Amino acid sequence: MGEALLEVDDLHTHFHLKNKVVRAVNGVSFSVRRGEIVGIAGESGAGKSVACLSILRLVPYPGRIERGRILLTGQDLLRKSERQMRELRGQTVSMVFEDPLNSLDPAFRVGDLISEALILHKALSKREARRKASDLLRLVGIPDPEGRLDNYAHELSGGMQQRVMIAIALSCDPALLIADNPTTALDVTIQIQILDLVKQLRDRLGMGVLWITHDLGVVAKLCDRVVIMYAGEVMEQGDVYGVLKRPRHPYTRRLIDALPKLGRPEQRLMPIEGRPPDPANLPAGCPFAPRCYKARPECEAHDVPLMGAGDGRAVRCLFPED
Amino acid sequence: MSVVNARLKERATQTTAAVAAEASMFRRPSEWRIFWEAFSQDRLALAAAALIGFVCLAAALAPVLSPYDPTVGDNSLRLAPLGTAGHVLGLDGQGRDILSRLLWGGRVSLAIALLPVAVASLISVFLGLVAGFFGGKVDMLIMRTLDVFFAFPAVLLAVAIAGVLGPGMLNVMLSITIVLIPYISRVAYMATVTVKNELFVDQARVSGARPRQILFHHILPNTLSPVIVYGSTLVGIMIVLGAGLSFLGLGITPPKPDWGIMCADGRNFLLVAPHVSAVPGVMLILVAMSFNIVGDGLRDALDPKLRR
Amino acid sequence: MLKFLVYRVATIVPVLFGVSIVVFLMMKLIPGDPVEAILGPAATTEKIEIVRKSLGLDRPFYVQYLRWLWKVVQGDFGTSIAVNVPVAQLVWPKFWNTVLLTAGSLVICIVVGLGVGIISGTRQYSWFDRLSMSLTLVVANTPAFWLGLILMVVLALYLGWFPATGMYSMRAAEKTWGDLIHHMVLPAITTASVSAAIIARLVRSSFLDVVRKHYITALRAKGLSERDIILRHGMKNALPPIINIVGLQVGYLMGGALFTEVVFSWPGIGLQIYSSIVARDLPVVQAAVLVTTFVFVLVNLGTDVVVAALDPRIRRA
Numbered sequence: 001m002g003e004a005l006l007e008v009d010d011l012h013t014h015f016h017l018k019n020k021v022v023r024a025v026n027g028v029s030f031s032v033r034r035g036e037i038v039g040i041a042g043e044s045g046a047g048k049s050v051a052c053l054s055i056l057r058l059v060p061y062p063g064r065i066e067r068g069r070i071l072l073t074g075q076d077l078l079r080k081s082e083r084q085m086r087e088l089r090g091q092t093v094s095m096v097f098e099d100p101l102n103s104l105d106p107a108f109r110v111g112d113l114i115s116e117a118l119i120l121h122k123a124l125s126k127r128e129a130r131r132k133a134s135d136l137l138r139l140v141g142i143p144d145p146e147g148r149l150d151n152y153a154h155e156l157s158g159g160m161q162q163r164v165m166i167a168i169a170l171s172c173d174p175a176l177l178i179a180d181n182p183t184t185a186l187d188v189t190i191q192i193q194i195l196d197l198v199k200q201l202r203d204r205l206g207m208g209v210l211w212i213t214h215d216l217g218v219v220a221k222l223c224d225r226v227v228i229m230y231a232g233e234v235m236e237q238g239d240v241y242g243v244l245k246r247p248r249h250p251y252t253r254r255l256i257d258a259l260p261k262l263g264r265p266e267q268r269l270m271p272i273e274g275r276p277p278d279p280a281n282l283p284a285g286c287p288f289a290p291r292c293y294k295a296r297p298e299c300e301a302h303d304v305p306l307m308g309a310g311d312g313r314a315v316r317c318l319f320p321e322d
Numbered sequence: 323m324s325v326v327n328a329r330l331k332e333r334a335t336q337t338t339a340a341v342a343a344e345a346s347m348f349r350r351p352s353e354w355r356i357f358w359e360a361f362s363q364d365r366l367a368l369a370a371a372a373l374i375g376f377v378c379l380a381a382a383l384a385p386v387l388s389p390y391d392p393t394v395g396d397n398s399l400r401l402a403p404l405g406t407a408g409h410v411l412g413l414d415g416q417g418r419d420i421l422s423r424l425l426w427g428g429r430v431s432l433a434i435a436l437l438p439v440a441v442a443s444l445i446s447v448f449l450g451l452v453a454g455f456f457g458g459k460v461d462m463l464i465m466r467t468l469d470v471f472f473a474f475p476a477v478l479l480a481v482a483i484a485g486v487l488g489p490g491m492l493n494v495m496l497s498i499t500i501v502l503i504p505y506i507s508r509v510a511y512m513a514t515v516t517v518k519n520e521l522f523v524d525q526a527r528v529s530g531a532r533p534r535q536i537l538f539h540h541i542l543p544n545t546l547s548p549v550i551v552y553g554s555t556l557v558g559i560m561i562v563l564g565a566g567l568s569f570l571g572l573g574i575t576p577p578k579p580d581w582g583i584m585c586a587d588g589r590n591f592l593l594v595a596p597h598v599s600a601v602p603g604v605m606l607i608l609v610a611m612s613f614n615i616v617g618d619g620l621r622d623a624l625d626p627k628l629r630r
Numbered sequence: 631m632l633k634f635l636v637y638r639v640a641t642i643v644p645v646l647f648g649v650s651i652v653v654f655l656m657m658k659l660i661p662g663d664p665v666e667a668i669l670g671p672a673a674t675t676e677k678i679e680i681v682r683k684s685l686g687l688d689r690p691f692y693v694q695y696l697r698w699l700w701k702v703v704q705g706d707f708g709t710s711i712a713v714n715v716p717v718a719q720l721v722w723p724k725f726w727n728t729v730l731l732t733a734g735s736l737v738i739c740i741v742v743g744l745g746v747g748i749i750s751g752t753r754q755y756s757w758f759d760r761l762s763m764s765l766t767l768v769v770a771n772t773p774a775f776w777l778g779l780i781l782m783v784v785l786a787l788y789l790g791w792f793p794a795t796g797m798y799s800m801r802a803a804e805k806t807w808g809d810l811i812h813h814m815v816l817p818a819i820t821t822a823s824v825s826a827a828i829i830a831r832l833v834r835s836s837f838l839d840v841v842r843k844h845y846i847t848a849l850r851a852k853g854l855s856e857r858d859i860i861l862r863h864g865m866k867n868a869l870p871p872i873i874n875i876v877g878l879q880v881g882y883l884m885g886g887a888l889f890t891e892v893v894f895s896w897p898g899i900g901l902q903i904y905s906s907i908v909a910r911d912l913p914v915v916q917a918a919v920l921v922t923t924f925v926f927v928l929v930n931l932g933t934d935v936v937v938a939a940l941d942p943r944i945r946r947a
Contacts (some may be wrong), residue, residue, distance in 0.1 A: 058850050090853035103848040107866040117852045168852065470648030473927050474919070477885030478903070482919050485907030486656055562773045566889050569775045570904060585776045592783040603776045610771035 005208040006032040011068035020280040024050040026232040037209040039223035047232035048212045091121040094169040098181040100161035104153035111149030117171045136167040159190035178210045231287035238313030248320040360623035367619025370612035381428030390419040392426040393577040401595040414598045423579040430580035434564035435557045442502035450510025468504040484572045494573045513545040551621040558613030707917035712909040717917045728898030734818035742826040747833025770827035778820035778893035795895040821890045825879040836868040870937045877933025881926045
């Protein structure tokens with residue numbers, strides 16, 4: 001693992017609607033090192049996507065980054081001008097999105113979409129860009145790359161579309177790749193192929209990867225470290241093996257318990273009762289307390305700090321498991 | 323044995339009752355309530371609807387409300403401005419009271435817009451339903467014929483038919499109705515086809531519902547909404563078109579007023595007495611706009627995706 | 631692409647036939663006997679029979695239709711009852727005058743409609759957006775003839791900035807482009823008004839739609855500037871439905887020009903139709919409607935082709 005590539009420190013992103021404030025991200029901190037794959041896991045609505053859009057400063061209106069620092073290779077992104085951000089986007093840090101069919105401009109050919117970033121950031125000529133685009137398609141494992149350059153997005157299968165998105169994201173050799181749930185829309189066999197591809201690319205190119213998912217299976221297969229988010233806060237983080245084998249936060253434990261396990265057919269499925277809190281109406285104290293079997297009055301009284309737990313792990317809980 | 327049967331039957335009835343009771347807890351409020359709640363949130367549409375209601379009512383009550391005979395003029399007072407004593411909206415070039423002409427004229431202008439749209443909608447819903455539901459040859463026959471009428475520029479067709487049939491309000495309305503049918507039919511047709519292909523109609527078929535049931539219960543309501551939305555917007559457009567046809571002399575004959583003729587009459591006095599033409603013109607614009615806004619409001623309120 | 635073209639052209643042929651049948655029938659359905667109208671009060675039953683035979687009105691409908699169609703295809707639209715001149719001679723020059731007016735109106739429509747629409751669509755809720763939406767709502771619901779009358783009285787008769795009627799100055803020695811354009815300004819604005827307002831609203835809504843799409847966020851994540859996104863990607867995606875509507879507006883412009891031509895006495899085919907209706911000169915009405923509709927159908931075909939060329943997804947359908 002290399003040195004720190006991305007450091008997010010106490011990030012707060014809120015949406016100011018007409019009559020309420022939606023607190024999507026509340027004091028999130030994590031880091032990604034060069035060559036490291038960090039997963040961000042949690043239920044829908046936990047604030048994972050908003051946190052990543054905040055890194056790129058693409059949070060849609062009426063969202064606003066209220067507070068925090070985001071250091072990319074040491075530079076604070078929150079202090080940069082829009083023009084400086086545009087330099088970085090697609091070049092130093094790039095993003096792959098969840099729904100590949102709707103994330104690729106349907107009126108443009110795939111080859112042109114890949115070339116666009118190259119022409120913009122690396123000032124390549126159209127012909128050079130096209131050649132590089134073909135190489136990129138080969139890199140992400142698309143057969144007959146030359147032929148595919150002139151296809152439109154809707155002419156390709158879901159798996160191929162996602163590979164194209166990855167090709168676009170990698171085109172300018174980014175140091176950091178952010179991926180928001182890119183495999184949920186795909187079926188399992190394709191999903192595994194994509195995960196393998198990402199691992200290979202990381203090995204070859206050495207970039208850092210931030211991977212959002214709500215599937216702990218993906219985390220187990222792909223990630224080196226994992227950050228568990230709930231209601232806009234980090235509940236637990238640490239190396240994947242440790243967190244999944246010996247979770248310290250009750251929420252993480254329940255998440256793992258909720259996974260069906262092979263070989264134990266008689267075991268009942270265990271969903272977590274209750275629902276995540278309304279981000280416009282967050283309670284004081286630990287956000288998970290209302291659903292936590294261990295909760296005591298202290299949990300809801302004041303905010304719970306994130307506390308180190310040795311071995312690079314951290315937990316936000318007053319009564320962690322052990 | 324019969325005791326067991328009786329017990330089973332009793333259980334069955336109890337279960338059904340229990341399920342029904344539970345189901346009723348989830349019964350949705352009626353479609354009308356949902357629609358009304360959505361529509362009433364749109365203040366602009368509500369205001370526009372109120373304006374339309376008010377104008378229609380006033381026009382309908384013209385015989386009662388109109389202070390003077392709209393066709394009789396007092397030459398000594400011709401071109402009197404707004405606010406003249408006894409004539410709130412002034413008098414026109416022939417000394418006729420503008421307010422009275424506005425009220426009586428409203429009956430004509432509104433009728434020219436509302437009736438053709440209503441009649442055309444009835445015919446079109448029928449055509450669209452039949453063509454969309456039965457498909458095949460029937461579909462082709464109906465829609466291809468309508469395509470031919472679609473090929474004509476609408477205004478041209480309306481003027482040509484009205485011109486060919488001769489002057490008179492009935493002919494104008496007939497002409498407009500004919501021109502409208504292809505447009506509304508297409509809307510009804512597309513709605514029918516869309517709904518027909520939706521999964522829930524297949525589900526109804528599978529559970530044994532007869533075609534006529536499917537038609538009336540599922541398809542018709544879903545076809546009516548877009549037609550109503552489209553129709554509202556069309557009424558606004560027809561008010562303006564109707565005025566144009568009157569201006570061309572293709573509508574009612576003078577001295578009976580309608581808003582279009584009033585606008586045209588006032589053209590000679592635009593510089594000295596602009597109110598003669600401006601009052602009916604503003605009225606036309608306001609009412610047409612209101613129908614337009616109501617149409618938009620209806621569309622937003624009926625759109626299931628926009629509802630909470 | 632070629633397959634699409636062939637398919638579209640093939641669907642037009644029956645429509646054109648249908649149009650000719652409708653136009654033919656329209657004239658046949660007129661109340662009153664045309665022969666008596668031609669002969670006037672001097673008609674005796676004998677004369678009526680003779681004239682009827684000579685005009686071929688004694689043959690069955692479909693025969694009459696085919697004979698008429700045959701002549702039309704050769705460019706022979708008959709003779710005008712009012713002016714006793716071949717209809718074709720009357721109609722074609724007027725048709726081109728309307729084309730000129732329509733072209734001018736189309737330019738205004740596109741420039742104003744696109745301009746206002748794009749600016750509003752990309753700056754939702756700004757003062758410009760609110761103002762333009764209010765204005766376009768009013769203009770879209772304004773009768774064209776009324777607007778024309780007001781423009782004519784205020785800008786032409788009162789202020790004298792523009793001529794009030796006609797295509798060229800009567801007094802000018804020769805017809806220049808400048809003179810033509812000077813005469814065309816008011817009529818073109820009048821004709822374009824409603825369509826420009828409608829197009830502006832549609833462009834705005836189309837752009838609002840596009841700007842919300844996921845691929846726009848993905849493009850921003852690539853580092854593209856807003857301007858590039860809108861001008862390159864936004865346009866290409868927002869344009870097809872707009873072009874569709876613009877094509878339909880051409881039909882409205884050709885028809886709506888009728889009111890403008892009457893108000894401004896612009897010698898176009900709309901005015902010709904109107905005066906011929908008043909004079910009950912039905913061969914002229916027939917020919918004028920036929921020609922205008924044919925052109926409208928062809929224009930629609932053209933826009934469909936352009937839209938298909940721009941949006942690859944449509945070609946498959």
